Amino acid sequence: MAQAKSKVRLSEEEAIAKDARYVVQSYGRQPVVLTKGKGALVWDVNGREYIDCVAGIAVNNLGHCHPKVVSAIQEQAAKLMHTSNLYYTDIQPELAEKLAQITGMDRIFFANSGTESVEAAMKLARKRTGRKGFIAAEHCFHGRTMGALSITHKSKYREPFEPLVPGAKFVPYGDADAIRRALSRDVAAVVLEPVQGEGGVQIPPKDYLAEVREICDKAGTLLIFDEVQTGMGRTGKWFAKEHSGVEPDIMCVAKGIAGGFPMGIMAAQEGIASAFRKGDHASTFGGNALGCAAALAAIRAIEEEHLLERSRDMGDYLKKELSIHCKQDFVDHVRGVGMMVGVQMNKEGNALVDKAREKGVLINVASDTVIRFVPPFVITKEEIDRVVDVVSDLTP
Numbered sequence: 001m002a003q004a005k006s007k008v009r010l011s012e013e014e015a016i017a018k019d020a021r022y023v024v025q026s027y028g029r030q031p032v033v034l035t036k037g038k039g040a041l042v043w044d045v046n047g048r049e050y051i052d053c054v055a056g057i058a059v060n061n062l063g064h065c066h067p068k069v070v071s072a073i074q075e076q077a078a079k080l081m082h083t084s085n086l087y088y089t090d091i092q093p094e095l096a097e098k099l100a101q102i103t104g105m106d107r108i109f110f111a112n113s114g115t116e117s118v119e120a121a122m123k124l125a126r127k128r129t130g131r132k133g134f135i136a137a138e139h140c141f142h143g144r145t146m147g148a149l150s151i152t153h154k155s156k157y158r159e160p161f162e163p164l165v166p167g168a169k170f171v172p173y174g175d176a177d178a179i180r181r182a183l184s185r186d187v188a189a190v191v192l193e194p195v196q197g198e199g200g201v202q203i204p205p206k207d208y209l210a211e212v213r214e215i216c217d218k219a220g221t222l223l224i225f226d227e228v229q230t231g232m233g234r235t236g237k238w239f240a241k242e243h244s245g246v247e248p249d250i251m252c253v254a255k256g257i258a259g260g261f262p263m264g265i266m267a268a269q270e271g272i273a274s275a276f277r278k279g280d281h282a283s284t285f286g287g288n289a290l291g292c293a294a295a296l297a298a299i300r301a302i303e304e305e306h307l308l309e310r311s312r313d314m315g316d317y318l319k320k321e322l323s324i325h326c327k328q329d330f331v332d333h334v335r336g337v338g339m340m341v342g343v344q345m346n347k348e349g350n351a352l353v354d355k356a357r358e359k360g361v362l363i364n365v366a367s368d369t370v371i372r373f374v375p376p377f378v379i380t381k382e383e384i385d386r387v388v389d390v391v392s393d394l395t396p
Contacts, residue, residue, distance in 0.1 A: 008035050012045045030357060037064025040379035042362070050357070051383050053375040054364045058197065058229045058340070061256035061311075062301050063376035069259035072297035073290060082288045091292040098299055099265060102238050103251055107273035109266040110287030114228035114254035115143025117264035120281055121250045122147045122165075122189070124268060125222045128275035131188035133167035135179055139199035139367060140170075142191060142226055151191050153199075174204045176211035183215065189222040189250070190215075194240035197229035197374075200367030201335060201342030209246040222249040222272065228264070229340075232256035233302055233377060236312035236338030243337065259298035263291040311377045315339040318373060318384050325392040336373070343371040343391070352394050361390045 010018065015033045033045040040063055042052045055061065062069065076091070083089060096108040109124075111117050126132060136142065136151040143149065149158055150165035158164060167186065171178035179190055190212060196202035216223045225248040230240035234256060237243060241251075249272045254264030285291075302308060315338040322343055323334045332344040349365045356363045366372040371391065 008045050010045070015045065030353065032357060039063040040376045040383050048360070050360050050362050051375070051379070051387055052362045053373045053379075053387060054362050055374050055376050056260060057255070057364070058234055058374040059255045060260050060376050061232055061234060061339075062259050062298055062307065063378040064260070066259050066298070066301055066378075068301045069261070069294050069297045072293045073261065076290050076293035079289075081290045082285065084284055085282065085286065089289050089292070091289050091296070092287045095287070095292040095296050098296065099253075099267065102299070103253070103267045104247060105251060105267035106270035107268050109268075109273075109276070109281065109283075110291075111254075111264040111266065111283050112262050112285050112291075113143075113264045114226075114252065115145045115148045115264075116283065116286075117228065117252035117254050117266045118142045118148040118151075118191075118226060119145055120266040121191075121224050121252050121268075122151070123281055124250060124266065124272065124276055125189035125224065127280060128272050129188045129220070129222060131186050131221075133169065133184065133187040135169050135171060135182050135187055135190045137173035137192055137196070137199075138170050139173060139196060139202065140191075140193060140226075141196075141198035142193075142228075173199065173202055174208050176208055176215060179212055180215050183219050183221060187219070187221050189224045191224040191226060193226045193230065194244065195230050195235060195337060195340060197340070197372070198366050200344070200370035201340055201372055203335060203337060206244075209241070209244040213246045213248075216249075224248055224250045224252065226252045228252055228254045229374075232298075233308045233311050234338055234340050234374065236308060236315060238308065240337070257298065258291055258295040259301070261291050261294035263295055307377045311339040314377065314379055314381070314384065315341060317381060318375075318388075321384060321388045322373075322391065325388050327392065339373075339375060339377055339379075341373040342366070343373070345369045345371065352391075355394050356390055359390045359393075361387050363391070 012033045034042050035045050036043045042050050099108050109120050134151050138153050140153050142152050147165050150168045153170050169182045171182050227239050231253040249269055251267040257263050318341050319334050319336050334343050348368045364372050
């Protein structure tokens with residue numbers, strides 16, 4: 001049901017025209033201008049309602065404008081927003097303590113995004129080991145800055161900007177023996193997503209991460225988990241590593257960490273983190289008071305509203321309904337963990353994004369042939385039913 005239009009700054013035509021005139025044209029945007037969100041719903045400038053199964057690319061885990069996060073931001077903004085890391089604040093160490101508890105790590109470095117978290121992890125790995133190389137997985141995505149881009153697999157992202165940071169090797173995801181063969185004395189770290197996101201919701205074999213942990217230990221190589229997309233309850237647990245019981249040396253977390261506010265962290269074990277000395281790495285905005293308030297509120301909301309359990313339950317329901325109702329000649333299978341679900345299609349599906357949007361559902365296609373569903377955990381069964389109805393009616 002459409003919501004009554006509220007006052008907007010620009011019309012749809014004006015917003016798109018001004019973007020074309022003034023914004024660097026590095027995004028392939030869909031032709032919709034969003035102005036409001038609540039829960040799993042968003043509305044465009046014309047008042048049309050959409051069910052959001054993209055959630056800011058797995059950012060809005062709590063839904064849009066969660067009241068606890070909004071209230072925390074408003075309260076903090078009235079007191080203190082930013083000081084830089086030249087000074088202590090009372091809220092940053094409080095958040096660091098909470099993050100250490102839920103990540104199982106000892107030390108937290110605050111950044112502003114996932115790619116910044118990966119950059120920090122790469123620097124720390126080099127500093128700690130004295131080695132230069134990295135091993136990453138085929139079809140991985142770790143970011144677009146020059147270091148993170150060097151360990152991102154898809155050539156269309158990397159080749160226009162080469163030469164990048166040297167020493168990166170790519171091996172098949174899920175193949176521990178390939179990592180063993182690729183290891184050399186100069187590899188500082190193996191970098192893996194516990195579940196690949198941009199690669200199409202790829203879930204590794206059961207014992208893969210444990211075997212990689214053993215390989216890294218024997219070689220004196222660090223293990224970095226990129227939990228930028230999988231963290232903060234996306235897979236039904238705080239972090240995807242918990243499904244395997246494997247502990248990395250370094251973790252990268254961002255996206256859902258602050259309820260929609262930009263924040264990223266690198267978390268590391270004590271003996272690893274101590275390699276960073278004063279001046280080795282820094283961020284002007286990292287861990288600012290406003291972001292910390294948002295993150296603390298987001299974590300409390302997940303705990304108090306039992307959203308880890310909801311991620312599991314709603315994710316299971318979404319998988320079941322998609323498996324039942326999607327056309328079998330069009331869909332190979334449905335896979336996923338928690339509220340991170342992929343529909344593996346038999347052909348490319350980018351055209352379906354437009355068709356779904358026209359029917360009031362926002363979806364995303366990853367790795368060309370996978371519809372990736374990463375909706376807010378607060379999505380209802382009724383909303384999931386509407387999504388499944390739309391997706392099951394789509395034809396390639």
